[in-house]
Amino acid sequence: MTERSLRVVLAEDSVVLRDGMSELLSARGCVVVAAVGTAEDLLAAVAEHGPDVAVVDIRMPPSHTDEGIRAALELRKRWPEVGILVFSQHVEAILAERLLSAGAAGVGYLLKERVARTAELVDALHRVATGGTVLDPEIVTGLLRDGTRRNRIDSLTPREREVLDLMAQGHSNRSIAQRLVVTERAVEKHAAAIFMKFDLPPTETDNRRVKAVLTYLTETGSGA
Known part of the structure; x- marks a missing residue:
């Protein structure tokens, strides 16, 4: 976004x-x-202006519960090229997981009270707009729940790390297979090995992919 101003x-x-x-x-x-x-006006504004990034609060009218995050999910579906920065005073791990499950690339979640300077917010907007991921540490902790243990990245093979890196960029198994010129089944096997090394057993919601990406972002310093 160096040649023109960021449109928000x-x-x-x-x-x-x-x-x-x-x-x-x-x-x-x-x-x-x-x-x-x-949230309704947000969707209309994105449709009209085609911005680089949308800044979204979670709790919006009329119920002030999850209208913002539902609008963000709709944005991801209809305009995946638009970056999304959730900017809220609330830590909503379940809602963050819903957003990140659609892909971590171009997504951010910051807490209002923890952003000390406008420059930090602007930097986060630029990172999200260019496909990066920005997550407040409290959000990562809430999603991982059991905490983050270091050095798990080092246990991955070079191919497993390639797969995880592409996961963090928001690619599906099919897209990863095409990029690495392997079968989808091979990608599934690599993903299973990553989950095992990260000690992420299957759950009822099966959110291992999100947790694996969050662990990767935290341990490599790619997140906030």
Whole structure:
């Protein structure tokens, strides 16, 4: 995004916060093409303006529960090229898992109270807009639940690490197979080996892929 300003759609139901963030981002060189207060308006704004990234609060009208994250999931489905930064005061690990399960590339989740400077927010927006992943450590901890143990990356074979790196970029097993010129079955075997080495047994929700990616991002320093 060096040749032009980052184009941002901002979704925040608090008028004061919305106006304040718009001014701060504009002062840092971003172009806030739309600032809205509902999930419905967020989807309409992205459809109209085609931004580089959308900043989304989780709890929005009318119920103030998960409207924002549901809108973010819809954005991922309809406009996968648009980066999404969830910017909330709440740690919602289950909702974060739903968003990340669609692919970690171009996704961020930061806590409002832990962003000390506008420059940090702008940097996160640029990283997400260019396909990176930015996660607050509290979000990672909430998703992993059992904590992160170091050096598990070192236990992977070079091929397993390639597979995990592509997982972290948001590729499906089919896409990984095409990129590595192997069969989907081979990718599945590598993924199973990764899950075993990371001590991620099958669960009812089968969220091992998300946890493996989060472990990788944490231990390699690729996340927040």
